[in-house]
Amino acid sequence: MLPILHELQETFGYVDRAALPLIADALNLSRAEVHGVVSFYHDFRSEPAGRTQVKICRGEACQAVGCRELVATAERRHGLTLGETSPAGDLTLEEVFCLGNCALGPAVQVDGELHGRVTPDVLDALIAMSRSRGHA
């Protein structure tokens, strides 16, 4: 089922509730079982994410080099808490536990691209770059 869910999210940006009965039917499972799987994994969203998606690593290795300050600054500057999407739908801030870049923390993923040694100002620049790409 995971490959199907990944494919849906890749294509539509989220896993629509309307897709669950279809998956259940195709795999000969109950709707509840499909819902159980979708809701178990952090990756699958039930609503579209913002146009710019930021995942900030909160693992210990990034904590040791200041990810708490990075998270606090990002939350303050964008008026969002981790896990939220801005009302205009342009930015989603999320947490992630380890991006495997533990020697070059704080690590952040912006629109799926990994960045290392990210300071609050670097993060702002990355978000601005993502926005300008989106508007181009």
Next chain:
Amino acid sequence: MTVRIHVPADSAAASVGADQVAGRLATEIARAGLDARIVRTGSRGLFWLEPMIEVETAGGPIAYGPVAPADIPGLLAAGLIDGGAHPLRLGPTDAIPYLARQERLTFARCGAIDPVSVEDYRARGGFKGLERALAMTPVAIVEEVTASGLRGRGGAGFPTGIKWRTVLGAAGDQKHIVCNADEGDSGTFADRMLMEGDPMLLIEGMAIAGLAVGATQGWIYIRSEYPRAVATFTRAVEACRRAGILGAKVGGTGPAFDITVRMGAGAYVCGEETSLLESLEGKRALVRFKPPLPALKGLFGKPTVINNVLSFAAVPTILADGAKAYADYGMGRSRGTLPFQLAGNIKFGGLVEKAFGLTLGEAIHDFGGGTRSGRPIRAVQVGGPLGAYFPADYLDTPLDYEAFAARKGMLGHGGIVVFDDSVDMAEQARFAFEFCAKESCGKCTPCRIGSTRGRETIEKVIRGEAVERNLSLVDDLCRTMTDASLCALGGLTPYPVLSAIEHFPEDFDRAPARVAAE
């Protein structure tokens, strides 16, 4: 002759600009009409030098780093393609002290080859282990792995040969080889580096495991946080199929063996083997009761070898050079080499593969160069989010499974996370509970409920509410979690919590409590 210039495509190298360096280099090579070819490799694991590029010369590779795109014209003008002098020139790669002092068996090729080229892999000694295994009986392969003393590199340290023997002896019309590449521990990146830098070593190890136990189906479960590893590994599998190494006849002459790549979906608990199997089967990743062991009833109820990336990746070397050569490395019951990872607040972070027995302090100081911030080391967490926090006076602990266990810690997957004196250990203890609460699969009560109650109780301590009473509650709760949790997530969360309280009591002695006591 066309000169090869290696630019890492490793995620970490890319996170500090390696893709931009490769792009600029290609442009400038074309502009200057130079006879050079860019090969995207893995990383050597010297992350403070990334992006580090290497030029193949008659005398071996010459390294330059850290290179920014703007440095490229100057580097080419200085004769980069002949290994010319430049302020960024690091000299022959193999002579860089950080690398020269290592004992790289598993990571010997990582960063030095095109990871998806069968020819590159074979030219550097690849597939020798598989060739030898093809001429051996399954029992002989299992005996060789057992004799090497290899223990599971995922964290538990269970002897790999014994696991394989159980699967070999199990009756089953279909057996499976499953690779656990759900490397979720903060501070670890060795699996990722290997999948991005030398994936065929892992493919070879899995194929040998298939021969050893009579399994024809291989699976690898890679976490979704590692998109490049998924992409590179998938390309390597396809290249091996085209070369006839995977497929109807493994290695060209053996029985069938192929590998299916599956991507996780962001769940730390999937690093637990039975949870991973549930996830592979397309279910909620709830931890299973053991017994039955996966070796007897694993994936889809069939006998299954499930090992970590680094365990499989150690096997080709053991088969190629013999069990004794591998077992000659190490100390006590920890044989061979351990690729450990220096992370967190560290000056020279990276991958260091050494025989077991190096001390924690030697790793952090001699290789890591101390903290990145330049402040004193206060705490070191080894073994991921479930590993104990050691104080600075434990730096004499050798990197060895038993030595860590004796100090109520664990080596785990070899991740070493360094903290300087600005760390608040009560906050770290709180985070350990928070992490467990977020990642718990929810099947057993001590983990599901205990983690949340633990976080709340530590928060009371942090606020200075009835500190002594609440700390004794935490102690009691931790005992329950240790004894009654179904798997290591709930069972080991007490490690970081209790070690923080034991070694750093001053951080839990919060101010309002002192006022109340007066």
